[in-house]
Amino acid sequence: MEISGVVLGAPDARSLAAFYERLLGWRRDQDEPDWVKLVPPGGGTGLSFQTEPGHVPPVWPHTPGDQRMTAHLDIRVDDLAEGCAHAAACGARLAGFQPQPDVRVHLDPAGHPFCLWTGPA
Template sequence: MSPTRLSTVVLDAQDAHELAGFYLRLLGYVVRAEEPDWVLIGPPDGGTGLSFQTEPEYVPPVWPTRRPGEQQMMLHLDIEVDDLDGEVGRAVGLGATLHDHQPQDDVRVLLDPAGHPFCLWRPTQPVG
């Protein structure tokens, strides 16, 4: 067994609890821990979590390219779905925005309410 393991990925936002609420509804996760400026959510049956921390000076990232003086995208979440169009509609209904730039037919790039890019995708061929 490895002496280290990834426990969570942390996303900054103006309001950690608001952004956590979006991902709770999108992913069907549960709250595992919370503090006034931090929330940890994760799958109900265990596994790697997703955390959010309030950063008052948070600036949304820019994607697909960095423009001078704007926050560069550092990471994005890939979320596998069975029904791409249906899940895009559901995500938009929860507060996401469909990005103007869509580079692939089997992937949709969206922005969460804090402006973080994330991708909904469906496999075009069996994975594994």
């Protein structure tokens, strides 16, 4: 068995895919109105986006009764400040709660948290 991809739900699959295209520099492998798949330049596990009517973004950090995050993306960067500036220019927003000094939690346009960090791959 092999994991072939990770899927994020969104109000608009194409819109969220466009954000991650800018953020990661990956290309579209599949592009349908309610489904988009991005693939990394060197191959490997892809990232897909599915339109979910009534999408409710997770709350970070969660509190009782809120929509919980069930997964998040960890994205390694060479320079944390530059990575954060790039993420903001692409449309991400810095989360209000930051649990670690060497990691920055951001929220994508659909509200999914993702972490930027530096360190070995």
